[in-house]
Amino acid sequence: MPLRDRVVCALAAECVAVVAETPGMEDAPGHVCAALREAIRAHEEDEARGGRSSGDGRQRVGREVKLRCGYSPSARGGAKAHAWLEIEGGKVVDVCVEGLALAEAARRAGIDYDDEEAMRQRFGEEALTYGAYSPGPESALRPMTVLNVVVHTAGSKTTPKKPASGLTLKPPPATVAGAARAVEGVRAVESNVIHGDWRATAPKEILPGLEAIASARVETVASQEERLRALGVVA
Secondary structure (H helix, E strand, O other): OHHHHHHHHHHHHHEEEHHHHHHOOOHHHHOOOOOOHHHHHHHHHHHHHHOOEEEOOEEEOOOOOEEEEEEEEEOOOOEEEEEEEOOOOOOOEEEEOOHHHHHHHHHHHOOOOHHHHHHHHOOHHHHHHHHOOOOOOOOOOOOEEEEEEEEEOOOOOOOOOOOOOOOOOOOOOOOOOHHHEEEEEEEEHHHHHOOOOOOHHHHHHHHHHHHHHHHOOOOOOOOHHHHHHHHOOOO
16 A cells, blocks of 8 residues: 555544544534545645655655545435545545444443443443444444445444445435435535535534544655664664
8 A cells, every 4th residue: 555545544543533532523524524634635745845755656746635525324214414535536535424433432342332232231222322323234334435445333243335335426315314404414514614614614512623633644754764764773
């Protein structure tokens, strides 16, 4: 994997950690994507100013990082508004997925996500409902997608899905549950994030988390020799 792609993976991991720890952030995928896009762009600009190569001998140039706003199926049924990033015209980065916070809370607590009784005892029915709890082999949860690689968030029994599963730019039919709300959600993201100031329009309670994502950086070196020099192993 090229160095620049490894950087995107590292920034995506930072983003996931913040989303999992910040209540309400799952409900603002457009703002999360805007913050992650800023982190990716800022890192590549820093690397370009430093004159680093891409890892394959070519000089770094800024890559196109687009924020897409469309629709995805919801684990609660029906459709919902969603947002994701596309890098270089096709590599999807979709890490603000439904159910992430609950799945991460179970992992940190050492609880098997697919053990329904243990999950109910630990988190309670209300938290499971709010967290879109969907265990078992037919789980309705969509996995994350990082540069077109599927990353499951929940139990090991989750049905395998394709990268970017269920994402679409096409509005759902009016007969689909949640269709009208989803369309309004997409319009809000377009107005407030894509064509607006995402910081000014972000919910105040998640703004510190968004700033943490936007300011995330990954320290990189251009070669093994540079790494050793940074560690003081070689002069």
